[in-house]
Amino acid sequence: AQTVTQSQPEMSVQEAETVTLSCTYDTSESDYYLFWYKQPPSRQMILVIRQEAYKQQNATENRFSVNFQKAAKSFSLKISDSQLGDAAMYFCAYRRGDAGGTSYGKLTFGQGTILTVHP
Amino acid sequence: GAVVSQHPSRVICKSGTSVKIECRSLDFQATTMFWYRQFPKQSLMLMATSNEGSKATYEQGVEKDKFLINHASLTLSTLTVTSAHPEDSSFYICSAGRATYSQPQHFGDGTRLSIL
Numbered sequence: 001a002q003t004v005t006q007s008q009p010e011m012s013v014q015e016a017e018t019v020t021l022s023c024t025y026d027t028s029e030s031d032y033y034l035f036w037y038k039q040p041p042s043r044q045m046i047l048v049i050r051q052e053a054y055k056q057q058n059a060t061e062n063r064f065s066v067n068f069q070k071a072a073k074s075f076s077l078k079i080s081d082s083q084l085g086d087a088a089m090y091f092c093a094y095r096r097g098d099a100g101g102t103s104y105g106k107l108t109f110g111q112g113t114i115l116t117v118h119p
Numbered sequence: 120g121a122v123v124s125q126h127p128s129r130v131i132c133k134s135g136t137s138v139k140i141e142c143r144s145l146d147f148q149a150t151t152m153f154w155y156r157q158f159p160k161q162s163l164m165l166m167a168t169s170n171e172g173s174k175a176t177y178e179q180g181v182e183k184d185k186f187l188i189n190h191a192s193l194t195l196s197t198l199t200v201t202s203a204h205p206e207d208s209s210f211y212i213c214s215a216g217r218a219t220y221s222q223p224q225h226f227g228d229g230t231r232l233s234i235l
Contacts, residue, residue, distance in 0.1 A: 033223075035223060042228075043157075043210060043212075043228070043229050043231075044226070044228055044229070045163075045212065045214075045226035047223050050223055089160070091162060091163070095224075105151055105153065105214075105216040105224055106153060106165065106168060107153070107163075107165075107214070107224060108165075109162045109163050110162065111161070111162050112160075112161070112162050114160065
């Protein structure tokens with residue numbers, strides 16, 4: 001079974017600075033997707049960024065980028081120029097790439113990291 | 120705009136009541152939807168996978184008779200918490216994805232269930 005581990009229950013950052021959230025995962029599969037979701041106090045789940053395992057290039061979305069180390073099974077999220085609106089709980093998630101079967105689309109989440117942004 | 124609609128957003132009811140939560144995909148067909156439960160400041164725990172036209176697949180430890188799932192159409196899945204008790208109070212959230220498996224899941228806004 002796949003597992004996702006976020007070892008930082010809480011992190012804090014000063015506004016305009018950079019912070020990195022850690023995530024490691026365990027899988028025996030070669031085809032999979034990795035995601036970072038943001039959950040603000042409203043509790044909406046917002047997709048921040050995603051990475052296909054077969055792509056060597058790290059994904060980027062504006063101020064958000066990942067450091068995907070496939071051999072080390074590591075998938076960290078870097079937030080640059082942090083803003084007050086970035087304060088939320090962040091979840092790392094894994095999804096297998098196989099489209100078949102009833103587990104299609106099933107996400108395995110890490111424990112989450114609460115990010116506080118100080119003005 | 121939202122592509123997955125979840126209703127209601129908040130429910131407060133007495134112990135022993137059954138509560139139905141709806142999850143709709145708004146502009147796409149979803150053969151599979153997922154139901155999660157989340158306690159405060161904790162992660163999302165998958166409860167079950169809802170399959171259109173067939174029985175749901177429940178995760179280990181989830182009571183099938185307590186949490187009834189129906190996926191009667193390609194755009195609607197329902198979760199019914201039967202004879203709810205205070206320990207069932209939680210945040211329930213659904214997700215659905217488009218048929219193209221490379222696309223990410225879309226989440227509903229969740230339902231906060233409080234059993235008195």
